[in-house]
Amino acid sequence: MNRLLPNPALPGRLGRSTASLAGLVLFLAALPILTMIVMSFGTADTLEFPPAHFGLHWYRAAWHTFVSPDATDTLSMGTALTTSLVVAIATMVVSTVAAVPAAYALARYRFRGRMLVEQLVALPIVYPVVMLGLALLLVFNALPVELGVVRLITAHVILTLPFTVKNCAASVASIGPEFEEAACLMGASPGRALRDVVLPLMRPGILAGMLFAFIVSFNEFTVTFFLYNIDTMTLPVWLYSRTVSSLDPTVFAFAVFIVAIDFALIWLLEKLVGDNGVAL
Amino acid sequence: MTQLILQDVTKRFNEAYAVDHVNLSVPDGKLVCFLGPSGCGKTTLMRIIAGLETPTSGSMTFAGENLLRVSANRRNFGMVFQSLALFPHMTVAQNIAYPLRLRKTDTAAQSRRVAELLDLIQLPHVADRLVTQLSGGQRQRVAIARAIATSPRLLLLDEPLSALDAKLREAMQVEIKLLQQRLGITTIMVTHDQREAMTMADEIVVMEKGRIQQIGRPLDIYRDPVNEFVADFIGLGNILPVEGAGDGQIVLRGGQRLAVANVGRAAGAQHDVRLLIRPEDVCVRSRGDAAAPNTLAGVVTFVRDVGVSIEATIACEGFTLTATTTPRETPDLHTGMPVFAELPPHACKLIAARAAA
Numbered sequence: 001m002n003r004l005l006p007n008p009a010l011p012g013r014l015g016r017s018t019a020s021l022a023g024l025v026l027f028l029a030a031l032p033i034l035t036m037i038v039m040s041f042g043t044a045d046t047l048e049f050p051p052a053h054f055g056l057h058w059y060r061a062a063w064h065t066f067v068s069p070d071a072t073d074t075l076s077m078g079t080a081l082t083t084s085l086v087v088a089i090a091t092m093v094v095s096t097v098a099a100v101p102a103a104y105a106l107a108r109y110r111f112r113g114r115m116l117v118e119q120l121v122a123l124p125i126v127y128p129v130v131m132l133g134l135a136l137l138l139v140f141n142a143l144p145v146e147l148g149v150v151r152l153i154t155a156h157v158i159l160t161l162p163f164t165v166k167n168c169a170a171s172v173a174s175i176g177p178e179f180e181e182a183a184c185l186m187g188a189s190p191g192r193a194l195r196d197v198v199l200p201l202m203r204p205g206i207l208a209g210m211l212f213a214f215i216v217s218f219n220e221f222t223v224t225f226f227l228y229n230i231d232t233m234t235l236p237v238w239l240y241s242r243t244v245s246s247l248d249p250t251v252f253a254f255a256v257f258i259v260a261i262d263f264a265l266i267w268l269l270e271k272l273v274g275d276n277g278v279a280l
Numbered sequence: 281m282t283q284l285i286l287q288d289v290t291k292r293f294n295e296a297y298a299v300d301h302v303n304l305s306v307p308d309g310k311l312v313c314f315l316g317p318s319g320c321g322k323t324t325l326m327r328i329i330a331g332l333e334t335p336t337s338g339s340m341t342f343a344g345e346n347l348l349r350v351s352a353n354r355r356n357f358g359m360v361f362q363s364l365a366l367f368p369h370m371t372v373a374q375n376i377a378y379p380l381r382l383r384k385t386d387t388a389a390q391s392r393r394v395a396e397l398l399d400l401i402q403l404p405h406v407a408d409r410l411v412t413q414l415s416g417g418q419r420q421r422v423a424i425a426r427a428i429a430t431s432p433r434l435l436l437l438d439e440p441l442s443a444l445d446a447k448l449r450e451a452m453q454v455e456i457k458l459l460q461q462r463l464g465i466t467t468i469m470v471t472h473d474q475r476e477a478m479t480m481a482d483e484i485v486v487m488e489k490g491r492i493q494q495i496g497r498p499l500d501i502y503r504d505p506v507n508e509f510v511a512d513f514i515g516l517g518n519i520l521p522v523e524g525a526g527d528g529q530i531v532l533r534g535g536q537r538l539a540v541a542n543v544g545r546a547a548g549a550q551h552d553v554r555l556l557i558r559p560e561d562v563c564v565r566s567r568g569d570a571a572a573p574n575t576l577a578g579v580v581t582f583v584r585d586v587g588v589s590i591e592a593t594i595a596c597e598g599f600t601l602t603a604t605t606t607p608r609e610t611p612d613l614h615t616g617m618p619v620f621a622e623l624p625p626h627a628c629k630l631i632a633a634r635a636a637a
Contacts (some may be wrong), residue, residue: 181332184353184380187430196378200369201548 040252062253080238091156091217103168133226143159164209169203289338300490313481321490357438358427373407399426437469508634534598540628561627562603568620
């Protein structure tokens with residue numbers, strides 16, 4: 001009689017209460033998205049929850065808005081989507097180009113003011129975004145030129161730098177200096193060693209940072225709300241403007257579409273870098 | 281002939297000397313080992329030679345050329361790092377070809393050389409594999425192949441075998457040594473493993489606290505260490521305190537008198553000397569006479585019998601002694617047994633004591 005008895009006290013194994021607690025937290029995290037999806041399939045003209053009847057009514061309306069914008073609409077969704085994409089892609093590129101050398105310097109060198117630079121780069125995560133938006137608005141308005149979409153890109157680069165720099169720095173930190181030294185001893189100039197060895201090995205961190213930058217910029221609302229004008233309205237601002245002007249449930253259909261894009265990007269991120277190498 | 285010459289090379293980090301006035305010349309075609317405990321400056325010294333560190337002062341020449349004016353990427357030295365530093369994003373062939381690519385060797389010549397090197401390390405079938413798909417020993421050999429791809433003037437090995445398990449390490453020591461002899465490439469190796477140094481080196485440079493303690497052939501250093509540090513670091517040794525000396529004899533702590541061969545070295549500095557006798561030179565006997573010349577009475581306190589040899593710890597009056605014998609010589613050795621240890625005069629060496637810390 002040497003039967004193995006189930007032992008609930010094994011380390012690393014979840015008990016039933018832990019599992020249900022985790023399930024509850026995950027459910028709460030998914031709740032807004034679930035609500036939104038449920039609402040998007042309603043048919044009523046009001047924001048009644050849960051909807052009495054279900055159908056594709058609002059998807060049809062959303063599609064209609066998208067392909068043939070109402071003349072009364074000041075801005076079509078297509079224009080807003082284009083602006084969002086332009087801003088997100090530009091933010092991604094600029095933020096990454098700035099982050100790679102910054103991360104390399106922060107990870108490799110001990111210099112005076114290094115801690116200060118690190119703090120400054122991370123600041124946008126904890127900074128009240130409303131104040132950031134207001135401050136940037138004051139600065140941009142004081143400038144003699146109208147920057148248009150560049151205002152948004154500048155703001156978004158500031159907001160995404162923590163993500164790009166952190167991800168790149170984590171990938172530099174995992175590359176020991178001996179890789180460069182080895183390349184150097186084999187005859188590579190320092191620049192050549194960076195290009196041939198460091199950059200390829202940083203790839204996961206760079207890609208992760210780029211995707212984070214894109215996602216953060218694409219979904220950014222608060223700061224953009226301060227800085228946009230009628231020609232540079234992004235998708236989140238456009239969605240918001242529709243909810244305040246009229247209680248229009250088509251926004252839920254649009255929101256589902258945006259969330260689908262985000263999900264695809266996050267899936268891509270996981271695919272590209274796996275479990276290791278992503279730093280928030 | 282000597283190509284690499286170091287004169288008064290010093291490296292200071294803040295106030296601490298990592299390398300302290302090192303003078304060294306490395307003979308052509310030989311394998312020289314920098315040996316010492318961790319933190320003794322051996323790695324820093326190698327990095328200075330490689331061009332990865334700049335010395336605080338001193339001069340360094342290779343074939344008459346001032347090395348300090350040549351940056352690391354123009355020295356044409358090959359180096360195997362402790363972590364090997366093989367590029368994980370390249371295949372084995374790409375790794376080995378990398379230094380050739382940097383020299384703009386044409387593609388056909390590159391692949392010929394890679395094939396030749398893979399044959400040399402007896403791994404012709406791994407060319408297209410990623411480095412991560414290789415075993416530890418295979419990576420080791422690929423790293424060596426990459427380091428010698430351009431036929432460098434000097435090969436530097438920074439504890440290259442430390443990641444391998446004991447058996448593989450012993451095999452690789454022989455393999456690297458044979459390869460080095462076949463190619464006749466001047467090689468400097470850093471290690472903290474005295475057995476590795478004894479196996480591979482033509483010449484050992486023993487270092488401590490940034491200073492060279494002794495330079496010499498492995499057996500010379502083993503048999504005739506200049507001081508207590510070297511004697512202690514190389515091999516097992518009984519290092520016994522000496523109370524007094526004179527008349528071709530020394531007095532040990534327990535009052536025992538011993539005749540020693542080189543008593544002259546102790547003259548004038550009696551309180552600063554130690555007696556060194558290697559365990560294999562101690563003759564252990566179960567019967568004897570404590571009054572016989574150079575014979576000490578003691579009791580066995582521990583026996584380490586590993587089959588091929590027996591190591592016995594013997595408590596004598598005032599100190600303990602380690603002796604190695606064979607099962608054939610002393611078949612009945614056991615703990616608690618009274619024995620007589622004979623210390624032949626020619627095997628007893630007087631050495632300078634380690635400076636009080």
